[in-house]
Amino acid sequence: xxxxxxxxxxxxxxxxxxxxxxxVIENENDDSLVIYFESEQNRDLYLRNPDxxxxxxxxxxxxx
Numbered sequence: 001x002x003x004x005x006x007x008x009x010x011x012x013x014x015x016x017x018x019x020x021x022x023x024v025i026e027n028e029n030d031d032s033l034v035i036y037f038e039s040e041q042n043r044d045l046y047l048r049n050p051d052x053x054x055x056x057x058x059x060x061x062x063x064x
Contacts, residue, residue: 009053
């Protein structure tokens, strides 16, 4: 199953256009979360410290 997070965890901005936007896929057991970002820079900041950026809708991925 895939879940999609369309709120950039760096800026908190909700994205309405996802085509060609940078993203990360996080996996937990049989569940995958696709996180979209406003920019490559935001994605890189998230990847450096994912636990430091709260996800808007999918908190279970950050609580572990």
